[in-house]
Amino acid sequence: MASQTKKLSGLRDSFQGAREYQQIEGLQSQVENLQSEVARLKSQELDSVQQSQLEGQIEQLTAQLAARSGVHQILISEIDRDEAQPRTVFPPALIQERAESLRTKGQLTPIIVIPNGDRYKLFEGELRWRGAQKLEWKELDAVFLTSAESLNATEIFERQVVTSIQSQRLHDLDIAEAIIKLTVDRYPNWAGSETDIPKTLNAALRQMEREGTNPDFNALKIADPQTQKSWLDSLENKDEEKQIFQTILGLQLHPASINKHILPLLKVADDVKAAIREYGIEGSKAKQIDRLTPEYLGQSDEDALKIRADVIQQITEDKLSLIETKMLIEEIVDTHVPTPVIKPDRVVRVTGKVNKLLADIKTDQELSDLERALKEIQKALKIKRSELQQST
Numbered sequence: 379m380a381s382q383t384k385k386l387s388g389l390r391d392s393f394q395g396a397r398e399y400q401q402i403e404g405l406q407s408q409v410e411n412l413q414s415e416v417a418r419l420k421s422q423e424l425d426s427v428q429q430s431q432l433e434g435q436i437e438q439l440t441a442q443l444a445a446r447s448g449v450h451q452i453l454i455s456e457i458d459r460d461e462a463q464p465r466t467v468f469p470p471a472l473i474q475e476r477a478e479s480l481r482t483k484g485q486l487t488p489i490i491v492i493p494n495g496d497r498y499k500l501f502e503g504e505l506r507w508r509g510a511q512k513l514e515w516k517e518l519d520a521v522f523l524t525s526a527e528s529l530n531a532t533e534i535f536e537r538q539v540v541t542s543i544q545s546q547r548l549h550d551l552d553i554a555e556a557i558i559k560l561t562v563d564r565y566p567n568w569a570g571s572e573t574d575i576p577k578t579l580n581a582a583l584r585q586m587e588r589e590g591t592n593p594d595f596n597a598l599k600i601a602d603p604q605t606q607k608s609w610l611d612s613l614e615n616k617d618e619e620k621q622i623f624q625t626i627l628g629l630q631l632h633p634a635s636i637n638k639h640i641l642p643l644l645k646v647a648d649d650v651k652a653a654i655r656e657y658g659i660e661g662s663k664a665k666q667i668d669r670l671t672p673e674y675l676g677q678s679d680e681d682a683l684k685i686r687a688d689v690i691q692q693i694t695e696d697k698l699s700l701i702e703t704k705m706l707i708e709e710i711v712d713t714h715v716p717t718p719v720i721k722p723d724r725v726v727r728v729t730g731k732v733n734k735l736l737a738d739i740k741t742d743q744e745l746s747d748l749e750r751a752l753k754e755i756q757k758a759l760k761i762k763r764s765e766l767q768q769s770t
Contacts, residue, residue: 440487443523444521447524448521449488450521450522452517454516454518456497457491457498457500457507457518458494459499460499460501465549466549467654468508472658473508473512476509477508477509477510477513480509480513485506485510489519490521491503491521491523506518549654549658549661550639550660553636553640554644555644556629557626557629557631557636558572558644561575567621568621575641576637576641576642579637579641583633592634593609595632595634600630606627640661646667647668650690653667653694659693659694663703666700667690667703669711675711685710689706689710
């Protein structure tokens with residue numbers, strides 16, 4: 379084991395000696411981006427404790443409503459989904475999972491409904507409602523949110539967005555569309571200019587970054603309303619930017635994260651959006667699929683659409699991970715997009731580095747270790763190249 383560690387250390391030293399080559403090929407930038415992505419994912423995992431606490435608050439609200447007006451058994455046929463509610467992604471597998479839970483464990487928590495004449499409008503619990511229909515149940519336990527009758531449609535919608543985000547039940551596409559809808563509902567000056575909302579947010583964040591004035595959004599998104607208002611007031615003569623930031627911060631979301639990871643989903647092709655809603659494909663995978671445009675592939679609209687449909691089918695049937703999805707997209711791109719020409723002077727520099735590295739290899743094991751390392755670097759570089767191409 380000690381000799382194996384020594385060999386691997388020798389390989390690392392050899393790679394360190396090629397630092398100039400790494401800079402030429404952009405490897406340092408790749409490492410920084412990968413580290414940033416890992417940090418973002420770790421941050422989300424840490425937030426899961428807080429999100430669990432928030433879901434507990436939703437359960438507490440249900441208990442309070444039950445204590446006030448009791449739990450009622452109401453006919454499923456008398457319940458209407460709220461067509462204006464933010465959640466639109468209900469993958470069949472998720473409905474089946476909830477139906478199985480209802481079948482084996484029963485309904486543990488009442489749904490929340492808003493009395494609406496002689497019918498009821500769903501406020502919270504659509505997945506249980508859909509699962510119960512799959513089981514052909516006739517009734518569901520429910521509590522009444524009568525106070526919501528005094529709220530306007532925008533306020534009800536915002537409550538539903540917050541409730542769903544806090545319990546991790548909104549897809550990124552739903553969040554993106556909800557942000558646009560809430561911004562327009564609260565600030566009618568955006569009506570007809572919805573596509574400008576992401577552009578305005580992106581421009582504002584870029585300017586803050588250039589000027590070094592971007593705040594700690596992690597702290598600001600969970601700050602009290604007065605603290606958020608004080609920061610918004612500091613954005614003098616930028617009313618449209620204020621409106622967007624106020625909408626996002628009001629939902630306790632991070633504006634920079636929304637700008638980078640969520641709002642870009644609004645631009646994916648309609649067939650990709652349809653796949654999200656039908657299969658619940660994650661936003662990160664959807665953005666990879668959306669790279670397969672007719673222009674990028676050099677194919678007709680019809681052929682590109684078929685290629686995307688085949689990719690969607692393979693991703694869903696084989697349950698591909700994000701890294702596997704990226705590799706699949708890269709394989710398809712490689713068969714359609716010409717390989718860029720490498721300049722002769724760069725070939726000479728690279729060849730020199732490679733020859734030096736090979737000269738340092740003394741054993742078959744070291745060569746085998748190097749081959750594995752190079753394969754991993756090659757995969758990482760292909761993925762990074764695709765990400766750079768997508769961002770341009």
